[in-house]
Amino acid sequence: MRYTPAEFMATVIAREIGDGEMVAVGTLSPLPAMGAFLARETHAPRATIIILGSDDWFPLTGGSKEFHDLGQRGRFDLFFLSGAQIDQHGNINLTVIGTHQQPRVRLPGGAGSAVLYFMARRIILFRPEHTRRTFVPRVDFITSPGSSPPRIFRPGGPSKVITPLATLRFNQEKRRLELATLHPGVTLEEVEANTGFPLYPPSPVPTTPPPTPEELHVLRTRVRAEMERVYPAFARTAFLSATG
């Protein structure tokens, strides 16, 4: 069975979504939206999906303020973030590479991550590349920390990291990211070579279950139609044909 990296990652994301959950998707997050649409079309028809700034998936009238009010109240069961850098402690960097005053690379900025990473019940970090450039021992700038001391009010935090090579999970006790599953055809050595910190792999390492024919069919028909409306540019390369 052939599939694109986007189809694979969207499937992995979809399986993280429970029926009836409130799932919030930020701007510039077509992959999580694709996963959320797939979940709603399969096992989670009662999930509520809110996509920030979208015409059709944004039922709020109070701008992004109302969205972030919901987030700060802890109403989101699941939210998605990414990071130009992600480190072993789950810290994410969306701000600068180098120093803040004169960065080597100025990034767009953290948007809502410094609050939502604390307040959404679970956060999935998604990253369409798995390299040592992204997975660093220590981020240059902590846009949002992966964990907080017990005295800080923090009902939520990272649950998983999904990349084109593997799934990492956040070990709450040790406060670090660890390898959870390898995607089909990917070796442990390959992931270790592309990760800048120890992965503490389970033995043996389970394989991420690939998309089923049913999931791929739904992706390439109903999800594709929705993605073409909401994220037309992304949809052009995200799918194989419905018969492929």
Added chain:
Amino acid sequence: MRTVMREKLCALQDLRKWVWSGMFLAVGGGPLRITPMALLREVLRSGVRDLDLLVTPTGGLGVDMLIGAGVARSVEFAQIVLDEFGMAPHFRRQAEAGRLRCKDHTCPALLSGLQAAAMGIPFIPVRGLIGSDYLRVRPEFKVVQDPYSGEEIVVVPPLAPDLALIHAIKGDRYGNLLLERTEDDQLLIRAAKRVVASVEELVEPEELRRSPEGVWVPSLYVDAIIPLPYGAHPTDCRGYYPIDEDHIREYLEASQSPEAFQEYLERYVYRAADHETYLEVIGSKATPA
């Protein structure tokens, strides 16, 4: 009792009465959505500089153009990006050169700062943030003790810009407005000291009251209203026109060298001395969606 309302219709050039060098200027709309681009081009023509810019809470083309034209000394934002067109080129370049002071904020906290200004209160608590480097680069964000629970919490100061520029879908001659519901322009309007709004469509007060969709803003918040069809171009104005993708690509192309960007500004801002001339320059692109 009948309220007598003052008419607030202005011409684009009147904007110069409301702007000055060194002011704290907020730009409404989103990265590529309903940004007051025609007003921003007039800000450039006015010659003001050393602006402290604010976007609420994310920005894109509008502030990037001001930064590229060299009139900004700082920008306060939660994110600046040209959405699926990628990085905002001038924001990135000038930040990396150390020529632009970047006041990074986070969306909920920035919006809460506007909320505090709108409420007239001196600070507002925000969840999260503790343990992040925002607290290092934004010393005005303070960790305090919640007087009720005793827990640590961050407080941020109010954000009250000297002037907010926004583009509304519709408005009437008194300055009543109808806004896009997905953006935070209503909150910005409540927080700002002065508000100048361009409107896509000037309508009779009766028609404005009957409009079914959009967020209503009463004229008491609005100092001046300027009818400017296509006033958000090349960003979008939902129901009227989409993002002009060709123009965004032209902007990105021109942003690759200072000479090319100067030529872009000459063509679309300085030589196009008013909005009518701008519409002639962009020509057939200015057609409704």
